[in-house]
Amino acid sequence: MVRSTLPRATRATRALRAGFAGGALALAALAVTLPAAPAARAADPDVNVYSTRQAFLIQPLFDAFTEETGIGVNVVFAKEGLAERLRAEGDNSPADLVFTADIGHLNDLVELDVVQPVDNATLESAIPAQYRHPDGKWFGLTLRGRVIYAAKERVPEGAVETYADLTDPRWEGRVCTRKGDHPYQVALLAALIAEKGEDAARAWLAGLKDNLARRPQGNDRAQVKAIMEGQCDLAIGNTYYMGKMLDDPEQRAWAEAAYIVFPNQDGSGTHMNLSGVAMTKAAPNRDNAVALMEFLVSDRAQEMYAQLNHEYPVKPDVAWSDLLRSWGDFKMDPLSLSEVAKYRGRALMMVNSVGYNS
Known part of the structure; x- marks a missing residue:
């Protein structure tokens, strides 16, 4: 008990x-x-x-x-x-x-x-x-993957395959995220610093900011809701939130408006x-x-x-559970999370230096 x-x-x-x-x-x-x-x-x-x-x-x-x-x-x-x-x-x-x-x-x-x-x-x-x-x-x-949520009706499958694709000018004004200094976002950025270096990570973050549809806000579920409401077509979030929304009668429609993309399958794999x-x-x-x-x-x-x-x-x-299996197998980034932790401070400074939240 x-x-x-x-x-x-x-x-x-x-x-x-x-x-x-x-x-x-x-x-x-x-x-x-x-x-x-x-x-x-x-x-x-x-x-x-x-x-x-x-x-x-x-x-x-x-x-x-x-x-x-x-x-x-x-x-x-x-x-x-x-x-x-x-x-x-x-x-x-x-x-x-x-x-x-x-x-x-x-x-x-x-x-x-x-x-x-x-x-x-x-x-x-x-x-x-x-x-x-x-x-x-x-x-x-x-474990949970940091994935891309894509609008079923507006983003064809295969149109976005990597985290870098979120910075493509074709998606200007069509991307939503939570605040850049949230731990989930900081960890993703820290992983990019560890794998590609600070210059490449900064360029990615600045490009992501340029494509934002609105000021960063809300939690991961709020990004999927924004996709359903047409505020954006792409977002970043954790895998398990999709399951949580599917379990919730009030949020199920949000989840059903989007599908999951596991990024970087031909490269480093999805950040975990x-x-x-x-x-x-x-x-x-x-x-x-x-x-x-x-x-x-x-x-x-x-x-x-x-x-x-x-x-x-x-x-x-x-x-895996039946729901996780329904999303398909995917390549996980093998980068040690202890290595990711080393770059969290630099990632947070980078968020502030590019003015991501503003």
Whole structure:
């Protein structure tokens, strides 16, 4: 059974939990809340999780883990701020694992020094090297492609085949994207810098800006809605959003107005991003946390991930869902996401220097 609060917390961690919803004010008070030295903590029979992934996406997996092992999973969910919370809690943190999406967020955990390496043969054999930290400080669990959405009625199949095609003058005023400094867009640009160099990446970004139909705005779903409404003919987004829209009666028409193009199939392949997990530095229940990590790369859990959120399993030999198979096989960019993370700072500066959002 998945419980929504952390058990057996010290007074300090209870105060943290109560104050977490208070945001920055609660974090500012941490120096007073936490004791001067780490308090001794006894391990409990559960695993304590901090997650930026919404509960409905991962709770069925935790339920399956508990059913199989008898180990409970306690979850604290927050859209943002978990890395900073872990740094503030330090050795007193009750969290064992942190779940998040996007290479940027995983890299932030490493840069803030709030996670520890895990050396584990099961994880290393299940997860390809490009989807895990070289020192075991984070591990990918699911994959999503950063693809092109194309209007079914206005963009013939084959008219766009690469990310570079989005800069062709023929598409002037016909492309929509979310803001350039969103982590998904930053990761794509960072991958282009890693593969082609800064000059080529800057030229691509400037060309993309020249073809925008409107100021960058909204999430990936909003781009598909704009295609349906005729505001643009092409957009950039993650694969799993198409599945989410098809599941939603109010958004199904958006998805049905567009089709997916997997870019760069004759070259580097489609840029991939991921959701992942990392073990916190404090991790009071390390053995149980490792057991959960191992479960999440089992065939059973990987198949559940694919069905629940329309994401690609990170484990290569696990079958895709029927919906993912209907979109066809495609070549994934083999570039290591740790390499992509190195260029995120440069990518963000590039977004600002070309004035992409304006």
